[in-house]
Amino acid sequence: MDDDAVAGRHGRVRASERSGDAMSSRVAVPARTLKPRAQAAKPKSRALKRVKPKNLAIFTRQLSVMIDAGLPLVQCLELLQKEEPNPNMAAAIEAVRQEIEAGASLADALAKRSEAFDTLYTNMVAAGEAGGILDVILQRLSTFIEKEVKLKSQVRSAMIYPSAVLSIAAIVVVVILWKVVPTFTMLFEGMGASLPLPTRVVVALSNGLIYALPFLVGGFFGAGYMLRRYYATTKGRLKVDNTLLKMPLIGKILRKVAVARFCRTLGTLLSSGVPLLDGLDITSKTAGNAVIENAVKHVRARIERGETIAAPLRNTGVFPPMVSQMIGAGESTGALDTMLNKIAEFYEEEVDVAVAGLLTILEPVLIAFLGVVVGGIVISMYMPLFDLISRMSSH
Template identity: 30%
Template structure:
C-alpha cells in the first residue's frame, strides 16, 4: 500500500519539479519516474495480470499434479518450510496415537490419518507407509523408507513398537514436535524482523537516492 501511494502521488510530484532540471537525471531518479509512469498508465494491465496469475495458480493447485507440486514446494519454502513440516508431523503422530487407542489396525489408522494431514505430498508418503505395513513391514521400517522423520524420532517409534507401547511413544513424539514448533515460531519471529528492516531500509535508500540526488545536483548548479 505504501509503495502504491509513493508511486501514485509522491514520485509524480517530484517528477514535475525535476522537469526544470538542466542535464541528465541520475539513473535511480529516472528508474523511479519510469516505474511510477508505468504503474499510473498501465495499472489496469497490472491488475489483469495479477488476476490471471491468481486464477491460474488456484486452478493449477486444484489439479492432482498441481496440488502435489504445491504441497512439495511448501515444505521447501525458506524459513517456514521446516515449520510446516513439523506441524504436519506433530498432527500425524498425535492423531495416529489416538486411532491406535481407538482400536483401529495399523494400516487403517495410517490411511485415516494420512487424509487429514492437509498436505498432498505428505499424504502420499503416508499412503506409501500404509502400503508397506500392509505387506508385512514394521511401522518404523516403513516410515524410515519415506524419510519423513529424522533419525531420533525414528528411534523413538522403533522403541515404542518393540515395547508394545507405540501409541505412548507417538504421543511423546507429538510433544517433542510441539516443543520444536514453539521454538521455531520464536526463531521465525526473530528472523523476520531483521529481514523486514533490511527490505524497508533498501526501499528507503532507493527512494532517498532517487529524490535527493537530483536536488543536490540542482543545488550545485545554482551555486
C-alpha cells in the same frame, strides 16, 4: 459394580433417548467392529458452512464433562445447542440431536454433518461408543483439536508477518511511484534540472507503472486463480506441497508441523482403540499435505503385506530418522500410541521454537528491506534538489 454404573461413569452413548422415559433410559450401544466411517453426503437443501476448530474444541470438551457427569446424551446436546453462540455450530448440534432422537448412534449422526465433524472425529467417537469410554475419547479429541489450532496459528503467524510487511511495502512503493514521483517530475521539468541516473530510473518506473498497473493487478489475481486451480489437481497439490517442504526456513517448519500432526493424529486414534490400519487410513486423509499423505498410504500398504510400521516409515524419506527409530521402539514395546504422542509433543515444541526464531530473523531483515526500498526512492527524488541547492550556493 454393575453395567449401569459403569455406563453412567464413563458416559457411554445411549441408543434410545427420544422422549419421556426414553430420555432417562441408558441403553449402551453394544461393542462392534470399528470401520472407518465415510462422511455422509451433504444435503442439497441449503448450503452448509464449516465450523471453526475453536468452536468444535469447546463443544467437545463441554460434552465430555456433561457425559462424565451422567447426563443423558440428548439432554447434553440440547443444553449445548442453546448456549452455543456460533450459529453454524448450533445448527450442527441441533441436527445431530435430531438424528439421535430418530435412533441413530452419535457417530452416525456426526458423520452426516461433515461440515462440522470430520472423519477422524466420527471414527474416534465410534471407538468411544464401542468401548464405553465416550467421555475419555471426547477429552482426547478436545485436546487434539486445541493442539491442532495452536499448530495452525503458529504456522499462520510465521507466514502472516512477512506477508504483511511485504504487502505494506508494495502498497507504499506503488503510492509513491503513482502519486508522489509525478509531482516531483513536474517540478524538475519546470526548473529545468538535469536528472541523475537514480532519479531517471525512478521516473521511468513511475511512468511505466501508470500504464502497467491494471495489467499488474490483473496478472496478480490471474496467477493466484491459476495457482489455485492447479493446486486443486492431484499432480498440482503434490508438486506445490513438495515445493513448500523444500523451501528455505519455512520448509523446515512445515515439515515439523506435518510430523507433529501425523504423530498426534495417529497416537490419538490408537490410544482411543482405533486399529492401526484404520488409523493410518484416517491419518492420511487428514495429513494436510499431499507428500505426507502419500507417504502414510505407502506405509499402510506395506503394513498390510505384513511389515512393521518403522521400516516403511523410514524408507519414505519424508520423516526424520529419529521419528522412525522412536516409533520402532514404541512398536517393539507395545507402547506405540504413547511414543507417538511423545514425538508429537517434542515436534510441537520444536515448531514453537522454530517460529520464534524465524520471526526474530525476519523482523530486522524485512524492516531493513522496507527502509532500503522506500528510502532509496525518496533519496533518488531529492538528488536533483540537492544538486540545485549546491549550484545555487556555489554562485
